[in-house]
Amino acid sequence: xxxIIFYTLALIIVVFAIxxxxxxxxxRSVIYLLFxxxxxxxxxxxxxYNFLAAxxxxxxxGGIIVLLIFSVMxxxxxxxxxxxxxxxxxxxxxxxxxxxxxxxxxxxxxxPFVVVENQITTTTADIGYKLLSYxxxxxxxxxxxxxxxxxxAMIGAIVxxxxxxxx
Amino acid sequence: xxxxxxxxxxxxEWLFNLMPESVASVVEMILIAxxxxxxxxxxxxxxxxxxxxxxxxxxxxxxxxxxGYQGLLQTMADALKLVSKELTGTEKADKFxxxxxxxxxxxxxxxxxxVFPFTQDFQAFDINxxxxxxxxxxxxxVIGILLGGWSSNNKFALIGAMRSGVQTISYELSVxxxxxxxxxxxxxxQLSEIVExxxxxxxxxxxxxxAVIAFMIYMIAGTAETNRAPFDLVEAESELGAGFHTEYxxxxxxxxxxxxFINMFIIAAIATTVFFGAWLSPFGITESIPIxxxxxxxxxxxxxxxxxxxxxxxxxxxRIDQLLTLEWKYxxxxxxxxxxxxxxxxxxxxxx
Numbered sequence: 471x472x473x474i475i476f477y478t479l480a481l482i483i484v485v486f487a488i489x490x491x492x493x494x495x496x497x498r499s500v501i502y503l504l505f506x507x508x509x510x511x512x513x514x515x516x517x518x519y520n521f522l523a524a525x526x527x528x529x530x531x532g533g534i535i536v537l538l539i540f541s542v543m544x545x546x547x548x549x550x551x552x553x554x555x556x557x558x559x560x561x562x563x564x565x566x567x568x569x570x571x572x573x574x575x576x577x578x579x580x581x582p583f584v585v586v587e588n589q590i591t592t593t594t595a596d597i598g599y600k601l602l603s604y605x606x607x608x609x610x611x612x613x614x615x616x617x618x619x620x621x622x623a624m625i626g627a628i629v630x631x632x633x634x635x636x637x
Numbered sequence: 638x639x640x641x642x643x644x645x646x647x648x649x650e651w652l653f654n655l656m657p658e659s660v661a662s663v664v665e666m667i668l669i670a671x672x673x674x675x676x677x678x679x680x681x682x683x684x685x686x687x688x689x690x691x692x693x694x695x696x697x698x699x700x701x702x703x704x705g706y707q708g709l710l711q712t713m714a715d716a717l718k719l720v721s722k723e724l725t726g727t728e729k730a731d732k733f734x735x736x737x738x739x740x741x742x743x744x745x746x747x748x749x750x751x752v753f754p755f756t757q758d759f760q761a762f763d764i765n766x767x768x769x770x771x772x773x774x775x776x777x778x779v780i781g782i783l784l785g786g787w788s789s790n791n792k793f794a795l796i797g798a799m800r801s802g803v804q805t806i807s808y809e810l811s812v813x814x815x816x817x818x819x820x821x822x823x824x825x826x827q828l829s830e831i832v833e834x835x836x837x838x839x840x841x842x843x844x845x846x847x848a849v850i851a852f853m854i855y856m857i858a859g860t861a862e863t864n865r866a867p868f869d870l871v872e873a874e875s876e877l878g879a880g881f882h883t884e885y886x887x888x889x890x891x892x893x894x895x896x897x898f899i900n901m902f903i904i905a906a907i908a909t910t911v912f913f914g915a916w917l918s919p920f921g922i923t924e925s926i927p928i929x930x931x932x933x934x935x936x937x938x939x940x941x942x943x944x945x946x947x948x949x950x951x952x953x954x955x956r957i958d959q960l961l962t963l964e965w966k967y968x969x970x971x972x973x974x975x976x977x978x979x980x981x982x983x984x985x986x987x988x989x
Contacts, residue, residue: 471659497734497787504780520766524773532776532809539783542801548731548790594766594826 475516483509494551497542504535628635645758669761677747680902681895682712687939688898688946695950722887727790730884734788739885739892741781746899749774753906754828756916756930767828768820771907775862778900779805782871782881783866785893789884789979797880800957801871804861808868808965811858814972818851819844819911820978822988832915839914843988847979852912854968854975859904860945861960863897867952868960905941906934913937 483506490502507530514523604610648668652661686701686708693700701708726735749771751761764770779802786798822844823831834840841848861868872880882893909915916930917939923929955963982988 471662493791495731497784501737501784503736520764527773528769531780532773533673536776536779536802537785539780540799543783543787543795548787549729555726570837577849580806591765594769595824600720636844 474518475512479509479512479516482506482512496546496550496556497539500535500538500542503538503569504531507531507535521592521594521597668737673747673751673761673900676898677750678895681717681898684898684902684942685715685894686712687942691811691943691946692950695947714890720888724889725884725886727884730790731788734784735884736889738781738785738788739889739896740895741784742778743781743783744775745778746896746903749903750899753910754832754915755934757927759931760829761771763829765826765827767831768816768826768907768911771903772809772816775812775900775903776805778811778896781896785885786881789881789886793877793879795880796884797871797873797877797883801864801881801968803957804864804960805868807961808858811854811964811968811972812862813850814969814976815858816907816911817988818847818972818976821976821979822848828910828915831911832917835914835917836921838989839851839912839917839928841912844979844982845989847975847982848912850971852908854940854972855908855912856944858964858968859908860948861964863900863904863945863967864885865897865901865945866949867954869954870957870960873954901942901945902938905938907933908941909937924935 485510486502486505490499490506493499495504507526511523511526511531514520514526600607601609601613649665652665655661656664689711690700690708692698701711704711704714726732752764752767752770754760754763782801782805783798786794786796786801789795819831819840821824822840823834825831825834831840835843837843841852843849864871871883874880877883882890885893916934918924918929918933923933
């Protein structure tokens with residue numbers, strides 16, 4: 471059963487990833503990308519990592535995709551289609567993708583994966599404790615650094631959004 | 638003592654005796670899905686009827702009362718009519734996205750429906766991140782509205798969709814944060830555990846002042862999330878025709894319409910679960926009859942649904958700047974302070 475779900479999800483991800491880069495309508499690409507991201511969330515559900523799956527859905531599917539749709543809606547008319555690039559460029563991109571895929575596959579097939587018998591579902595409480603612990607392997611420093619970064623981004627956004635010279 | 642568990646267990650055993658294990662589990666999944674689809678359709682249709690009757694009551698009319706006893710079959714007849722109608726569309730619409738959009742809305746609300754603990758044993762999917770899952774799913778529904786508005790190739794629909802996007806993204810914050818306030822009390826995101834915590838008293842009582850504030854914020858933001866009046870800028874009929882679903886007809890329109898009502902039910906059901914003890918009876922008066930939990934759950938939910946309908950027929954519609962001011966200048970700061978207050982309440986153990 472799990473095997474069937476795995477391959478179905480994998481198929482969905484691969485098909486829609488290709489569709490996403492090859493579609494000439496911008497909003498359709500965004501929707502195909504949404505399917506890819508939902509498929510990845512499905513993988514997280516499959517390995518029982520529910521927290522990450524929900525975060526994947528909230529942040530990527532709910533946040534980033536909505537933002538993308540918004541920007542497409544603002545700049546793109548429904549009858550416009552993206553232009554096809556020149557042949558030489560297509561070949562170059564194709565080659566680069568093949569090299570990337572090659573490196574990726576070689577890494578996966580040479581890395582000795584160890585099967586771990588893990589039946590424990592990570593709870594949200596565990597993640598919270600880990601994020602705020604300052605013992606060995608705790609994540610308090612990165613957590614605080616990211617919160618400062620977010621604060622800076624927020625203040626920056628407010629400063630940019632304020633009209634200059636309105637006083 | 639009748640419990641849901643015994644009924645489902647009997648069906649389960651019967652299925653597994655009848656056919657091989659793998660087939661039986663698939664059949665079981667399909668059965669559960671069908672049950673939830675039925676709940677979805679019936680609840681949606683009867684909420685529409687309820688809305689129309691309540692609206693009529695507020696406006697001193699009678700409302701639909703001819704089809705069936707007291708108009709009970711009215712919305713069924715409407716649904717049959719909608720099924721038989723022609724599916725029209727605009728010529729230069731993006732057909733693929735245009736047809737896809739209703740399913741986003743309907744699937745996201747159907748998925749949200751599956752995690753509610755209707756009673757102790759009647760819960761399809763008791764995931765350990767229940768509340769987070771609900772918030773995640775509700776953020777997907779808006780994509781359907783945005784797509785529907787854009788792909789119809791209609792100005793009014795596009796404006797409606799844009800407004801919906803702005804509104805939903807802003808108010809999602811308040812919904813999330815007010816629920817987070819209550820999570821401080823429960824210490825768990827799992828819905829069954831949240832109910833378990835409330836056996837000593839509903840959370841709105843346990844958390845007293847901050848909980849009441851959180852509940853008020855939640856109801857305001859929840860009404861805005863479902864795009865209902867007084868926050869129905871999305872389909873402000875005096876300005877935008879019918880908003881994002883102007884170009885939809887027949888069953889595709891009905892999907893949007895049903896999903897709106899189911900979303901209202903979902904918002905009320907989350908409030909019931911988090912603030913009012915889900916299927917728990919007040920003071921445990923019917924604790925010996927567990928099957929009555931469904932009645933309590935639906936009763937509380939319907940009271941909250943009625944409250945939302947009351948909002949709709951009482952308040953005039955907000956302007957877009959008023960809507961955004963309300964969220965960003967009032968609800969969000971109040972919410973943030975409220976979380977800190979709740980944290981102190983939990984820390985100093987002054988809960989009731």
